[in-house]
Amino acid sequence: AASLSPASWSATGMGVPDDGGGPPLMADHDGAGRPVDTLRLPADVPVDVPVTLVARAEGAGYTLNGRTPGPEIRAVAGQVVSVRLVNENVARGITLHWHGVDVPNGDDGVAGVTQDAVLPGGEFVYRFRAEQVGTYWYHSHQVADEQVKGGLFGSLVVEPPGGVGPDATALVHLFGGRRTVNGTPGDLAVPAAPGSTVRVRLTNTDDGPMRAWSAAPYRVLAVDGTDVQAPTPVVGAAVPITAGGRADLEVVAPARIGLGGAAVVVGGGGAPAPVPTTTVDLLSYGAPAPLGFDPSTPNRVFDYAIGRRPGFIGGVPGLYWTINGGMYPDVPMFLVREGDVVRMRISNTSGEVHPMHLHGHHAVVLARDGVPASGSPWWIDSLDVPDGATFDIAFVADNPGVWMDHCHNLAHPKQGLVAHLMYE
Numbered sequence: 001a002a003s004l005s006p007a008s009w010s011a012t013g014m015g016v017p018d019d020g021g022g023p024p025l026m027a028d029h030d031g032a033g034r035p036v037d038t039l040r041l042p043a044d045v046p047v048d049v050p051v052t053l054v055a056r057a058e059g060a061g062y063t064l065n066g067r068t069p070g071p072e073i074r075a076v077a078g079q080v081v082s083v084r085l086v087n088e089n090v091a092r093g094i095t096l097h098w099h100g101v102d103v104p105n106g107d108d109g110v111a112g113v114t115q116d117a118v119l120p121g122g123e124f125v126y127r128f129r130a131e132q133v134g135t136y137w138y139h140s141h142q143v144a145d146e147q148v149k150g151g152l153f154g155s156l157v158v159e160p161p162g163g164v165g166p167d168a169t170a171l172v173h174l175f176g177g178r179r180t181v182n183g184t185p186g187d188l189a190v191p192a193a194p195g196s197t198v199r200v201r202l203t204n205t206d207d208g209p210m211r212a213w214s215a216a217p218y219r220v221l222a223v224d225g226t227d228v229q230a231p232t233p234v235v236g237a238a239v240p241i242t243a244g245g246r247a248d249l250e251v252v253a254p255a256r257i258g259l260g261g262a263a264v265v266v267g268g269g270g271a272p273a274p275v276p277t278t279t280v281d282l283l284s285y286g287a288p289a290p291l292g293f294d295p296s297t298p299n300r301v302f303d304y305a306i307g308r309r310p311g312f313i314g315g316v317p318g319l320y321w322t323i324n325g326g327m328y329p330d331v332p333m334f335l336v337r338e339g340d341v342v343r344m345r346i347s348n349t350s351g352e353v354h355p356m357h358l359h360g361h362h363a364v365v366l367a368r369d370g371v372p373a374s375g376s377p378w379w380i381d382s383l384d385v386p387d388g389a390t391f392d393i394a395f396v397a398d399n400p401g402v403w404m405d406h407c408h409n410l411a412h413p414k415q416g417l418v419a420h421l422m423y424e
């Protein structure tokens, strides 16, 4: 068995500078000695949503089933999704990570940690029960910087059992320097009858912060897949969307959601609105509601302090990110036990914003720069941490395994901005 030392993670293609070398090492246990397979849905559970995705390298990018983004996957909460990923010709190998979905560890799709990358001619079957209603996405987690930029991603929507009203998904991406929506430069047209309300599910698949807005009032129904309590209409302000993050906006047709260089045009209308100068503060948006756990008595308290300094990673000199002062792989291993309430203080003095993403768990934002959250519980899987900012977050360790906690500006994990959460 490969040992789960930091050196084996260094082969993930995402954790450290790419050496262009061979496939990642096999990761065949979860660090607690249990085979990763025991942290997967048993193979005899009946499948409700069978999907096959065939990945190809084409031109400057990649396709899934001949297109990019790949096909949208839709499930109803409670259904079992089974995705057979086939690699036709992507030489460096591929995986799929279910961004924002708290899947069993063995289905998390992190090459070198939870599975081998799938090499040309190979395949891998992901199986998970879609339990969280909301807007998610999937993307390769092998050489992710190149493969996500190149188009190896798609939408995943989990609907409530009663179904959803009219909705549309929009994956917003930069491809070849142009802003695209669902793979096409420019605007996405969403048909809708005048006066009807439409839920537009926006996903930021880029490396940096994004904002969305409309001239007409809109509501922010959900952030990172979690519904906002009592969302009030937003007028003249933009909603921020973290890299990797999602925001579901409700608009009344006709409407136009500006995205900077592109738009989602609902029901054929809406005048282009100037870029708002104000931004919705998700720390205070919506109405408070119970968290379902008590973050005031944590079992574990961690710091995740992001800095930057010159040094070496894998023998290569550079200006690298540091975590708690350490240079990769000398970075924290956040150890938890199942059931722990975990608090983490994420701070950033590195000079750049970092969209931090925790795998396998949803965390709630408790405070920013010491100011406590006062709105709807702001549940996140992706969180922009600007330079100079400090966030206090909390979550329940309820999903055993080894989980990445990294920057979703996908050039940054290669430069050291990746740590792991691991169950003792």
Ligand code: C2O
Pocket (backbone or CB within 6 Å): 097, 099, 139, 141, 244, 357, 359, 404, 406, 408
């Ligand atoms: Cu969306 Cu570790 O990534």
Ligand code: CU
Pocket (backbone or CB within 6 Å): 353, 354, 355, 407, 408, 409, 412, 417
């Ligand atoms: Cu970063």
